[in-house]
Amino acid sequence: MILFEKEKKFPTLEQLDQLTERLNLDLTYFFEMASKNKQNYFVAVQELINKYKRERNYKAIYEIVYREEENPSFQHTSLKQFLLWHKGICIYYLENNTDKAMKFLYQAIELTNSKRKDFSEREIEILNSIGLILYENKDFQNAKITLNSALASLEKLPNIVDDRVVLKVLFSLSQVLSELGSFEESLQYSKKGISHCINKELLYLFAEFHYQTGENYIKLEEIEKGKNYIEESIKILKLQGNEIFAQIFQEELEKLLSRC
Template sequence: MKEYNIGEKIKELRLSLEISQNDLAKQICEPQDLEKIEKGDEYPTLPQLHTLAKRLGIPITYFFETNWNQNIDYINSVKTLMRNYVRDREYKALYEIVKREEESELFQDKLNKQFLMWHEGICIHYLFNNKNEALTLLHEAINLTNRDLRDLKEEEIKIYYSIGVIHYDNKEYDKSLDIHKQILSFLQDKYEIQDRKLYLRVLFALAQTLIKLKDFENALRYSNLGIGVCISEDMLYLFGEFYYQSGLSLVKLDSLGDGMELLNKSMNIFSAQRNRKMEELVKEDTLKLLEPTDY
């Protein structure tokens, strides 16, 4: 952001409005941090910049108005922040950004508007538990660029994946399964997918849904495929989860020894990744699987 002279613009506006550094920085950052921002020694985060712009009475785009490339940089920064909020399940913060950017001229073209609608649908599902409104919004987002669900592009596939997740969360497992099978078919027909994690997420969703439907043989098939992809592409993403799914499926298929071996592998992976939550989950499930049952 330094080349955009954001710090200089903040200082110019602050002085013209006769606002002290202490007053402008209040509940945003420390005054000494604002001083560094104005000097160009530090860069404000996007949430800080939003609040500063609001307090100074100008649109945030003011800081990026000098040329088209800077607008693109701002859009990409917003999208990155939104993706991070989804990853961290910070849906309230995500929703605030969506509603704020809906008013921005920079997000009025089809693709950027689609991105906002997609993430608004995610927020409506997780924040307000409104399945129908969320699904309607996600379908409308896809319809902006593809009305017949044929030859879906990568971004459209991701939105369709979110639709499948919402059906899964609402225990509509058959609908979720159908959607993720369609997505897998779309992905297998495409030679180049930029986000390789998307393929793994779909395999995980298929195995997860099939476990819920007690179709352990097919769940095992997809989770084993996920393990193979992780190994061949040297990826740790969902690696432990796939071993967990395969181990659980094998135990349910009465292959207790093989299943427990894979469950232990999944625990070791989660331990190495310092994923304590998943490590404890597998431990608890393993103990339950070993408990004697009455028939």
Template sequence: MKEYNIGEKIKELRLSLEISQNDLAKQICEPQDLEKIEKGDEYPTLPQLHTLAKRLGIPITYFFETNWNQNVDYVNSVKTLMRNYVRDREYKALYEIVKREEEMPIFEGPDNIQFFLWHKAICYYHINKDKDRAIELLYKALETTNREQTDLREEEIQILHSIAAIHYDNNELEKAHDIFMKALTSLEKMYKIKNRKVYLRILYGLTQVLLKLKKYDECLKFSNLGIGICISEDNLYLFGEFYYQAGNALFKMGEVTEGYEYLSKSTSIFNVQKNDKMEEIVKEETFKLLNTSSSS
């Protein structure tokens, strides 16, 4: 592995992202072992390398490339790290990256400008609680690459998802519904969807809105569509959530037996995924729904 300078690449990327040895080494190896790896005195195991790559926001193949475009690689690494912070809801850490990197020449170009506007908006909403400014920035991000908002790309549809999610979070359900439907229609026009998780996220957001709007038939229809996609693609992403939404809708429609079956499947899926928080939420909701249906 020495000819690939793996240790040097780990150190270079770690320093560029301002991650300490202690933080990078957590649950992978001891900090002193990471120091030896970075010096080239030791080599990481393949499982360690996989985890290091994930934490640094890069594909594992990065370590084995002898010729690469450092600028492009750095941009992609920063973007991946930012998306990971969104996933983990580490909004303050995300904002620090936005402030530090957005004005750097390396991030010029409409796609990168759009990406940073999108994530700045996420920070404004979750840290500053400024809904209006966040939505303003999100639409500005869309206009950076698509002023007419026609023939949307997946990246632009993800920004629509963020807008719809903010409206949903503020109980502006009709607005959220219209934007989710626009996003879904745009996705379904595509010849091929690169990131299927985007499609599933849009579907799930739509089911949440429909349930609150008491459009239970539609909620059930889109929940079952999500379940079908998860099964056909052997994909557990949002699988339990779709069963949960469908079960809720069925209970509201008076279909108690079938609704209970869906919620039981949801509980089982979360149990397999070791998602204790969601498993407990579904159990509590099932108990409430059963009590409500028995007393009515």
């Protein structure tokens, strides 16, 4: 705490969560303090939204978006785009309103790319969100078109800042192709995802790519190979301490094998 007070070190969001519990304060208290330094505040808000997104806490995200979209400091194009993007995601999951969600997601893209071509890294992330919503609505053909567009734009970028963007698109596309029955093509993307994780030394979606690969092999009637990949995905999740998803993957494996 002394280091924090002397500004030699800054707390992580997880540490802030713990502090707010102990001090019986709302997390926004710390962001109000941080607002004295606008750049730190913008980063803190975006990190908090990303944290809640990983936890699928869309209600908490929407509360932040609702508060900040009226903040004059968030009218800068990049910041406004970030809020619109997450507003669309929240509306989809909280209101189950696909059309309204899509409206906000496309508005977010059009803030920086009115022609909707040659997408930037941020725009590709938003496209991936659109593709996932189409996937969840079982509109697999349009999801495939959207995600192929995202992947094509990724391949044109001279430099990728966040390699997780590549993994997100590869995984989404692999899921969609599997639903379309294109198991061989889906395998190409899930295996490419595994290779990318290894080359970039990332665990992000590593277990999920193994599961997707295994599911494809099982559906191609290569049962033992598929089973091995899914069992590997369960081991990875357990090593990460993610017992809940490990159990879910185990149950899904049993369902897949029961249909063989």
